[in-house]
Amino acid sequence: METLANLESFVRSAEHCGFSGAARRLGLTPAAVSRNVAMLERNLGIRLFHRSTRKLTLTEDGERFLAAIRDNLEGLQSAIAEAGGEQGGPAGVLKVSLSPTFGIAHVLPLLPDFLKQYPAIRIDWQFDNRQVDLVAEGFDAAIGGGFELSPGIVSRVLAPAHIIAVASPAYLVGRSPLLDPAGLADLDGIVMRSARTGRIRQWIMRNAAREEMAAAPKETILVNDPAAMCRAALLGLGVTLVAVPDVLPHLESGELVRVLPKWYADAGPISVYYGSRTLLPAKTRVFIDFVADHFKRHRFAERFAGSLG
Incomplete structure (x- = not known):
């Protein structure tokens, strides 16, 4: 029975054409991703990638295997995340990107209540004035304005x-x-x-x-x-x-x-951005809902509206 870590390392390496991009997405080292892929190749008895010093390219066997498992892998990840959320509560590292001024003033103060409600979640937040690549840099979510939506990313408007x-x-x-x-x-x-x-x-x-x-x-x-x-x-x-x-x-x-x-x-909406998987990991889903509920209860959409004078 193949491990989920090996399968995910293979899929992310194929998506990013290299172990380094996959490692950033998975929160692992490139060496660990490479070992997982090598183990998968040994277990399957086939070569999945052509390797060079610059990038990885899929072999014909690799292309067929990727097509066969990609959609099933997403469903399996979501099912595991949901099952974990139901049994032990949302858990794991929550990696979020926020703009410094807005994030520190309006989102960071939510942490005490959020962690009190979800104590198994660990926080990895980065405050930076730039648009991050959620997938390539391994972020679960980002909060800000003016993001260009890349494939696989969706947004939920919080306020103007x-x-x-x-x-x-x-x-x-x-x-x-x-x-x-x-x-x-x-x-x-x-x-x-x-x-x-x-x-x-x-x-x-x-x-x-x-x-x-x-x-x-x-x-x-x-x-x-x-x-x-x-x-x-x-x-x-x-x-x-x-x-x-x-x-x-x-x-x-x-x-x-x-x-x-x-x-x-009008500079556009302030939104929370996240991956568009059918079932988000429980840690990401509860964070998005928590922030959106806080903004609604405190009427931030109205308080942030410069059009109201």
């Missing part, structure tokens, strides 16, 4: 990501209220430079009447992180355009105020 203009009350003292985004050009701007492109992020703002206008504050201070933008605004250095979730606590406390209450830009 609306961009608003904010500044400290002290900075606005003595300045006339703005009527529309054109007035931002007269204010000191705290703007964000993309680490990937090196360009300044530009926004088109809109209002309830669906009028649209470019928002272009002066490029007085350039940073590459939303938390730094918020901090600079709190220091009274100017006006900045940031997502509502990143400044919500400061808005609610009055430390920051909206400069244009009736205007916002």
Whole structure:
């Protein structure tokens, strides 16, 4: 009887054309994946891969074997995950990618209640301002906005990501209220430079009447992180355009105020991303449901909506 580890190592190695990609997906070392595949080949008495220093390619026997087991393997994995969830509760390492500012402020605080409810789950969370490859990098889920959905990945919307203009009350003292985004050009701007492109992020703002206008504050201070933008605004250095979730606590406390209450830009939804297997592992399924339920109970979709003024 062949082991599930050997079969999964073979399938993931075929998908990634190498042991290294399969190892990242499975949370193993490349050497361990290679041993599993070699054991499978010995047990079957056939060669599954042509090996070179650069990549793996399937042999004819390997292609036939992959076609025969791929769908059955997914079903077996799901059945095992479900059975484990029913008997002993969700368990295992939960690997999640989150943006630093949003993840630390709105998702990390959920951990005490989540782990109290699911004590057998271990946390491996990475906070990074980039889109990860869930499959290649072995993530169970990711939370953020603006992900391009690759094959096999689905998303569940949590809340909108609306961009608003904010500044400290002290900075606005003595300045006339703005009527529309054109007035931002007269204010000191705290703007964000993309680490990937090196360009300044530009926004088109809109209002309830669906009028649209470019928002272009002066490029007085350039940073590459939303938390730094918020901090600079709190220091009274100017006006900045940031997502509502990143400044919500400061808005609610009055430390920051909206400069244009009736205007916002839409950066798309904040979503949780995960693999589209028919039956998710129990640890992933309960995490997604836990986060979605928390967002619903605390009305984050409404509180994050810059369109509500």
